[in-house]
Amino acid sequence: DAKTTQPPSMDCAEGRAANLPCNHSTISGNEYVYWYRQIHSQGPQYIIHGLKNNETNEMASLIITEDRKSSTLILPHATLRDTAVYYCIVRVETGANSKLTFGKGITLSVRP
Amino acid sequence: GAVVSQHPSRVICKSGTSVKIECRSLDFQATTMFWYRQFPKQSLMLMATSNEGSKATYEQGVEKDKFLINHASLTLSTLTVTSAHPEDSSFYICSAGLAGADTQYFGPGTRLTVL
Numbered sequence: 001d002a003k004t005t006q007p008p009s010m011d012c013a014e015g016r017a018a019n020l021p022c023n024h025s026t027i028s029g030n031e032y033v034y035w036y037r038q039i040h041s042q043g044p045q046y047i048i049h050g051l052k053n054n055e056t057n058e059m060a061s062l063i064i065t066e067d068r069k070s071s072t073l074i075l076p077h078a079t080l081r082d083t084a085v086y087y088c089i090v091r092v093e094t095g096a097n098s099k100l101t102f103g104k105g106i107t108l109s110v111r112p
Numbered sequence: 113g114a115v116v117s118q119h120p121s122r123v124i125c126k127s128g129t130s131v132k133i134e135c136r137s138l139d140f141q142a143t144t145m146f147w148y149r150q151f152p153k154q155s156l157m158l159m160a161t162s163n164e165g166s167k168a169t170y171e172q173g174v175e176k177d178k179f180l181i182n183h184a185s186l187t188l189s190t191l192t193v194t195s196a197h198p199e200d201s202s203f204y205i206c207s208a209g210l211a212g213a214d215t216q217y218f219g220p221g222t223r224l225t226v227l
Contacts, residue, residue, distance in 0.1 A: 034215070043116075043207070043219050099158055100146075100158070101158065103155060105155060
């Protein structure tokens with residue numbers, strides 16, 4: 001699976017949009033971009049995933065560049081409860097039975 | 113949504129004892145479950161892939177005789193840390209795959225402290 005690089009940390013003000021970047025310059029054409037987050041001392045939570053097109057769900061939006069070498073996770077209106085470590089993961093297969101490889105992630109701190 | 117539970121949430125044991133951690137998929141059947149370990153301020157590291165009815169597949173460097181995995185049913189996988197030592201103290205997290213879905217669902221984790 002391709003590796004990803006994320007800044008170690010960022011912060012944003014409550015109520016503002018949080019834009020979390022991820023670089024995956026060696027991504028292959030059949031690799032998907034997944035985002036998970038982990039609130040302190042809890043298990044990771046799935047957020048969103050995509051292949052080429054931008055995706056949106058009730059939690060976030062995922063913007064993937066046209067060359068697919070980077071992506072941005074957008075939390076449109078960050079709250080204090082969004083403070084967590086966010087992991088950007090790329091992997092070949094979708095499907096529930098393929099393993100996930102976690103990097104260091106980016107720590108998002110939402111300030112009041 | 114799909115729910116995965118773990119039991120216990122916390123366990124403290126003496127060095128040399130064995131500890132069993134359960135991972136259950138509460139509202140779906142999971143043919144595959146995964147076990148991760150997370151040390152403080154570090155990321156999750158995959159330990160093994162647990163397949164229902166067959167032997168688990170361990171990641172490189174994980175001792176299969178120390179970390180025993182049993183996946184006897186489609187809703188339950190267990191991880192037994194045998195002869196636990198203080199260096200085994202960690203946060204153990206499982207995940208389960210929902211057939212037909214594109215992702216896995218994670219349990220809340222088990223904090224193991226070995227004295």
